[in-house]
Amino acid sequence: MNQYIASVLGDLKARYPHQPEFLQAAEEILPTLTAVFDRHPEYRDAALLERFVEPERAILFRVPWVDDEGHTRINRGYRVQFSSAIGPYKGGLRFHPSVTLGMLKFLALEQTLKNSLTGLPLGAAKGGADFNPRGKSDGEVMRFCQSFMTELARHIGPSMDVPAGDIGVGAREIGFMFGQYKRLVARHEGVLTGKGMGYGGSQARTEATGYGLMYLVKTMLDNHDLSPDGMRAVISGSGNVAIFAAEKAAQMGASVIAMSDSEGFILDEAGIDLSCVKTLKLNERARISEYPKRTGRGRFQPGAKGIWQLPCDLALPCATQNELDGGSASVLIKNGVKAVAEGANMPATLSASHAFQEAGVLFMPGKAANAGGVAVSAFEMTQNAGFTSWTFDKVDRELQAVMDRIYHRVAHTAARYGKAGDFILGANVAGFIKVADAMMAQGVV
Numbered sequence: 001m002n003q004y005i006a007s008v009l010g011d012l013k014a015r016y017p018h019q020p021e022f023l024q025a026a027e028e029i030l031p032t033l034t035a036v037f038d039r040h041p042e043y044r045d046a047a048l049l050e051r052f053v054e055p056e057r058a059i060l061f062r063v064p065w066v067d068d069e070g071h072t073r074i075n076r077g078y079r080v081q082f083s084s085a086i087g088p089y090k091g092g093l094r095f096h097p098s099v100t101l102g103m104l105k106f107l108a109l110e111q112t113l114k115n116s117l118t119g120l121p122l123g124a125a126k127g128g129a130d131f132n133p134r135g136k137s138d139g140e141v142m143r144f145c146q147s148f149m150t151e152l153a154r155h156i157g158p159s160m161d162v163p164a165g166d167i168g169v170g171a172r173e174i175g176f177m178f179g180q181y182k183r184l185v186a187r188h189e190g191v192l193t194g195k196g197m198g199y200g201g202s203q204a205r206t207e208a209t210g211y212g213l214m215y216l217v218k219t220m221l222d223n224h225d226l227s228p229d230g231m232r233a234v235i236s237g238s239g240n241v242a243i244f245a246a247e248k249a250a251q252m253g254a255s256v257i258a259m260s261d262s263e264g265f266i267l268d269e270a271g272i273d274l275s276c277v278k279t280l281k282l283n284e285r286a287r288i289s290e291y292p293k294r295t296g297r298g299r300f301q302p303g304a305k306g307i308w309q310l311p312c313d314l315a316l317p318c319a320t321q322n323e324l325d326g327g328s329a330s331v332l333i334k335n336g337v338k339a340v341a342e343g344a345n346m347p348a349t350l351s352a353s354h355a356f357q358e359a360g361v362l363f364m365p366g367k368a369a370n371a372g373g374v375a376v377s378a379f380e381m382t383q384n385a386g387f388t389s390w391t392f393d394k395v396d397r398e399l400q401a402v403m404d405r406i407y408h409r410v411a412h413t414a415a416r417y418g419k420a421g422d423f424i425l426g427a428n429v430a431g432f433i434k435v436a437d438a439m440m441a442q443g444v445v
Contacts, residue, residue, distance in 0.1 A: 002034050002037060002038065004037055004044050004049070005030050005031065005033060005034060005037060005049065008030065008049045008050055008053065009026060009027065009030050009031075011050075012026050012053060016102065016105075018102065019100075019101070019102025019105060019106075020102065021102050021103045021105075021106035021107075021321065022102045022103075022105040022106040022109065024106065024322075024346070024349075024350065025106040025109045025110055025346065026053060026109070027350065028346070028350055028353075028424070028428075029109070029113070029428050029432075030049070030053075032424060032425040032428040032429060033049075033428060033429060033432055035417045035418070035429070036417075036429055036432065036433065036436075037049070040436075042440070043436055043440070046440060046444070048436055048439055048440065051439065051444075052083075052432075052435065052436065052439070053109070055080050055081060055082040055083075055105060055108060056081050056082065056083060056084060057080075057081040058078070058079075058080045058081070058101060058105070059078065059079045059080075059081070059127075059155055060076065060077070060078055060101065061076075061077045061078075061151045061152075062074055062075075062076065062077070063075040063076065063077045063129055063131065063144065063147050063148045063151070064147055065140070065143045065144045065146075065147045066143055067136075067140050068137055068139060068140055075129045075130055075131040075144070076099075076129060076130050077127070077128070077129040077148050077151060077152065078099065078101060078104050078127050078128060078129065079125060079126075079127035079152060079155055079156075079161070079163075080101070080104045080105055080107075080108045080125060080126050080127060081108075081123075081125045081155075081161060082105070082108035082109060082111065082112050082123075082124045082125055082126070083108075083112045083123050083124050083435060084123035085123065085435050085438040085439045085442065086115075086116060086121055086122065086123060086434060086435060086438045087115070087120070087121035087122040087123045088121075088122070088123055088158075088159055088160055088161060088162060089123045089124060089125035089156075089160065089161035089162070090111075090115055090122040090123060090124060090125065090161075090162050090164070090374060090377065090378070091107070091108060091111040091115075091124050091125040091126040091127070091163065091164065091374070092107075092126060092127075092128075092163065092164045092165055092166030092169065093126075093127045093128045093129075093163045093164070093165065093166055093169045093173075093177075094107075094126070094127070094128035094129075094166040094167045094168055094169060095128055095129050095131045095132065095133050095167070095168030095169050095173065096128070096130070096131075096132060096167050096168045097130050097131075097132050098130070099128045099129060099130045100130070104126045104127060104128065105126075106321075106345075106346070107126040107345055108124055108125055108126035109124075110345055110346060110366070110367050111124035111125070111126055111374070112124035112431070112435060113367045113427065113428060113431030113432060113435075114366075114367040114368070114370070114371050114374060114431065115371075115374055116430075116431040116432070116434045116435050117367060117368055117371055117406050117409060117410070117427060117430060117431045118371050118374060118375050118378065118402055118406065119402070119405055119406075119409070120375065120378045120402075122374065122378055125161055125163070126166075127152070127163060128166065128168075128169070129144075129148060131144055131148075131168075132168065133168050133169075133173065134168075134285075138172070141172060141173060141176065142176045145173055145176035145177045145180065146176060146177075146179075146180040148177065149176075149177045149180040149181050149184070150180065150184065152177075153180070153181050153184045153185060156181075156191055157189075157191060158189045158190045158191050158381070158384070158385070162190065162191060162192065162193060162377070162381055163191075163192055163193075164192065164193040164194045164373070164374070164377050165194040167239075167320070169194075170194075170240075171194070171196060174192055174194045174195055174196075175195070175196060175199075177192060178191070178192050178195055178199070188200075189384070190380065190381055190383075190384025190385065193205070193377035193380040193381060194377070194380075195380070200380070200383075200384050201380065202376055202377075202379055202380035202383055202389075202390065202395060203389075203390060203391060203392040203394075203395045204376055204392050204395040204396055204399065205373075205376050205377070205380060206240055206244070207240075207244040207247075207248075208244075208372045208373045208375065208376035208377075208395075208399060209240065209241045209244070209245075209343065209370050209372045209373035210240065210241045210242065210243060210244025210245035210246070210247065210248060210318070210343065210372075211244055211245070211247075211248045211372060211396070211399060212369075212370070212371060212372015212373065212375065212376075212399055212402070212403045213241070213245045213248075213316065213318075213341060213343045213369050213370055213372060214228070214245055214248035214249050214252060215248070215372070215399065215400050215403040215404070216341065216364065216368065216369050216372075216403040216404075216406060216407050217249075217314070217316075217339065217341050217364070217369070218252060219403065219404050219407040219408075220339065220341070220362055220364060220407055220423075221339060221362075223407070223411065224362060226338060226339070226362075227253070228249060228252040228253055228254040228314065229252060229253030229254070230253060230254070230255075231253075231254045231255070231312075231313035231314045231338070232254070232255055232257055232311070232312045232313050232314070233246070233249050233254045233255065233256045233257065233312060233313070233314040233315075233316065234256075234257060234258045234307055234308070234310050234312040234314070234315050234316070235249070235256055235258070235259050235316045235318055235343075236259070236260045236265070236304065236307050236308075236316070236317045236318055236319040236323060236324075236344075236347070237259065237260060237261070237317075237318035237319035237320075237343070237344065238259050238260060238261045238277055238280075238281045238288050239281065239318075239319075240282075241318045241343045241344065241370065241373075242259055242316075242318040242319070242343065243274065243277060243278060243281065243282070245316055245318055245343055246259065246272060246274055246277075247274055249314070249316075250271070250274065254314060255271045256271060256272045256274075257269055257271065257272065257310070257312070258272070258307050258310055258312075259272055259277060259288065259307075260288065260304045260307045260319065261281070261287060261288040261304065261319075262304055262319075263287055263288070263289060263302060263304070264288070264289060264300055264301050264302040264303050264304055264306070265288070265300070265301055265303075265304060265306060265307040266288055266289075266291045266292065266298050266299070266300050266301075267298055267299055267301065267310065268291075268295070268297055268298030268299075269298075270297060270298075272298075273291075273295050273297075276291060276294050276295050277291065279294075280294070288300070304319065304323070305323065305324075305325075305328060308324055308328035308329075308331060308332055309328070309331055310335075311335035311336065312332070312335065312337055313336070313337060313338045313339070314337070314338065314339050314340075314341075315332055315337050315339075315340045316340075316341055316342075316343050317340070317342055317343060317344055317347035317348060318342075318343030318344050318347070319344055319347060320344055320347060321344065321345055321346045321347055322346070322347065322348075322349050323344070323347045323348075324340075324347055324348045324349065324352050325349045325351065325352055326349060326351030326352050326355055328352065329348070329351070329352035329353075329355040329356055330355060332356075332361075333355065333356070333359045333361060337361055338361065338362065339361065339362040339363075339364075340356050340361060340362070340363045340364070341362075341363075341364040341369040342364065342365055342366035342369050342370060343366070343369065343370050344366060344370065345366050345370070346365075346366055347366065348363075353365070353424060357422065357424070362421075362423075363423060363424070364407075364410075364423050364427075365423060365424050365427050367427050367428075367431060368406050368407070368410050368423065368427040371402070371403070371406055372399055372402070372403060375398075375399055375402040375403075376395060376399055379395055379398060379399075409426075409430050410423050410426035410427045410430055411423070411426060412426075412430075413425075413426040413427075413429050413430040413433075414426030414429075417429055
């Protein structure tokens with residue numbers, strides 16, 4: 001790490017000591033850019049890195065709503081518009097009690113590089129609220145979403161900022177927010193992605209992140225004389241990303257033996273029955289601990305992190321950030337894991353990712369591996385702008401092409417910078433350079 005990067009990182013640590021997630025992302029990204037700044041002193045002369053690590057805009061607002069008992073409740077809403085250098089802001093909305101400004105800055109910084117890696121004209125943002133939709137009635141969720149959108153609507157638009165869903169924001173929440181946006185602006189336009197098929201949504205959007213993850217994994221394995229066929233796969237999480245990663249992995253011949261939720265994990269050596277998991281998690285919103293009772297096989301183990309103690313060939317963390325730490329990485333390595341790819345946003349800690357790299361395990365960071373969701377969101381924007389609708393097969397083909405390009409862009413960049421196989425460096429550098437060149441071309445703004 002050169003002196004300039006160390007200075008910028010030091011300033012961030014001094015300025016934002018209470019934003020650990022954001023600092024973690026900066027500590028993962030900035031040191032890998034050393035060779036870039038050695039080759040491009042003009043970036044340093046333009047104070048480009050200082051501008052790159054600060055969001056263009058961060059909006060904080062209150063969200064008042066009334067619960068079913070008639071009590072007024074207050075939550076905090078956010079939208080961090082991080083970078084518009086290469087396109088309109090694009091990124092999800094998260095409704096969860098853990099949402100803070102620092103967390104959203106971390107997610108938006110990662111999103112900036114992720115969106116750049118797709119090769120599509122997408123800037124980056126992230127937003128949400130410290131609201132928990134779990135346990136709330138449909139009426140309560142609707143009233144919250146309408147209040148949230150009443151403020152957010154003035155900051156977004158189809159050519160300015162196009163939010164999507166994230167944790168806690170599914171089809172129900174997107175529908176309520178879209179309805180309120182349409183009421184406020186009196187226009188039916190593609191301001192949100194992840195919409196229902198009946199009002200402007202895209203085929204394959206639900207499957208996109210999980211399918212995209214496996215398309216990139218397969219390309220990575222193919223380029224290292226490996227195949228998912230016959231591999232034992234462990235996948236954390238049981239939401240859309242995990243479920244559809246498991247579905248595509250099974251289609252590619254892998255045996256998915258374990259999945260999890262926040263309470264624990266299920267192990268089924270015969271291969272997870274995905275139809276049961278879909279029913280539990282997508283239809284009934286039940287706990288995964290119900291799986292053995294419904295299927296008559298497998299077992300449930302409390303403690304979600306225990307899933308990483310299982311021997312496997314392929315590990316796909318798809319739940320949440322920092323779920324896979326250095327100790328868990330050591331166990332996976334000892335048990336012979338061959339490849340790890342992040343389906344969530346930075347689910348592996350820095351110590352874990354470094355351990356995988358040092359052990360020669362193929363490791364693909366989330367900013368590359370889970371870009372399928374934002375890619376299909378961009379396809380939804382394209383369809384909305386053209387008043388058209390693509391078939392599932394067309395969307396799926398375009399998704400495969402994007403994920404294939406991402407892998408080769410990451411691998412090529414790593415090799416070009418003398419770090420062949422270092423996909424963290426490759427993803428960070430490839431994503432950064434595109435944004436940096438756009439920022440340089442547009443002047444000091």
